[in-house]
Amino acid sequence: MLSRVAERVYWTARYIERVENTARLINVFNSLLLDLPQGVDLSWYTLIIINGSEEAFNDRYKVQSERNVIKFMVSDLDNPSSIVNSMFWIRENIRTSRDVVPVETWELVNELNIFIKANLQYGLNKGARHEFLEHIVAACQQIVGLIQGSMIRNASWYFLNLGTNIERADMITRFLDAGMAVLLTEDTSPNQDQIVWGNVLSSASAEMAYLKATGDMVNGPQVVEFLMTHAEFPRSIKFCVDRIGVCIERLPKGQELLVKVKKHLDHCLNYQDFERLGHPLRQHLNDMQIYLSALHNDVAATWFALD
Template structure:
């Protein structure tokens, strides 16, 4: 497979996953608004910090309001990581990859693009945000389902697995960071178990609530949820599972030694939370280190396969 084709498929998968995960991340905070007791509030600006977008945000917005944060994450054309920007990039990568992916992918991607373009204001405004985000998530899942059900398990498929899972692993760390930050917030005393509410929302944002209950078989506690989303070997959105899937895909690709070495190093950083008392700034620093390692992994993937000159293959 030509490196330019492989690169388009890799980024197609990354943008598709990024769109869904951005919608999921905003949804966590949006859903919390309806469950927090009266008198408590949440800092929407933390979503900017979690997404490493503070510098870009401050260049265009003076107020750290809910509306400005959501607009930046969903609708801002100048934010390269916004949902709108990601959909444009997804559409372009699908358009230029139509000869190696199912033909229906182009139609479904266009439908999603048109829906978001025409309804993005619903995502910014609170009243219809849930409906908008749900539609985006379900549309991404339709496209993913098509690709899973109709792509040959060849080199293109393995590059898609790499792209999907590096993006998914990154967002899992950001979801955990969001949950940890919220759990550390000084909320007013209440009869409601706010920690349980927060971590239930994190699980639901990952579609992991029921599988967590079946697998862990314990009450929803911060330490249990964090360990599950980091280390479970069977659920497809846990960090460990994503890294394993990338390693498995890389194994079937040529010249994969350098990529698999980085993946091995990442797997060696396994972290186990003993209690909720361990969810401190040190744990958030650990999550940040994982994100840095994933950036390094992306750089190695690009250097190894996409910056590779075809004539050097001999």
């Protein structure tokens, strides 16, 4: 497999996952705002903070309003991670590596791109936003499903999966961070803990899996533990990190890379203190984001660097 192509499919997967998770995040935040009692002063700007985009956002907008936050995350061409920009890169990457993904991938990507461009105003408009975002999530899942269901397990597939799982692990840390950030900034109001963690679960489509696994009511320590350590749930950190290891191992030169990154991967999983959430958890989530970024650099140096 060409190094150049490997890099493109890897990024395709990351951007697809990013689009899906950005849509999920906005959707969950939307419903969170509806659930929290009036008088709770929760700002949309929290989304900008947990994505680490404060500087880019403030360069562009004076007012930290709902409209501006949504615009920045969905349609802003100056935000490299906006949905529209991510779609652009998915399309460019697939366009130049169509020969290694299932034929229909290109069609699905085009369909989604057309849909997003034609319906952007619904993203901004409160009434239709939910439907708009749900469609995006479903379309991304369709693409990922197509790849899972019809692609031969060759190097391209492992690079796609590597990209998906690195991006997904990163996004889970951000979902958890979002929950933590809300709870730390707000005065306690009745039921708030349950509302916030319930929404974090639903951002990862994890409500049912959580209930079956824990048999317990939604509560912070158990939700965090579940999303970080459950080995069988595909949107947990543990699951993603395991998959990352498998993908790396199956690729040429992977054994050597695995030895090199094992320490970091293990570190992602060694958080124990679930009873004591708050700042230590946020610190750990932040560290994980740094490890994942270092992991990306190692992946790039091993497989993507030409010459």
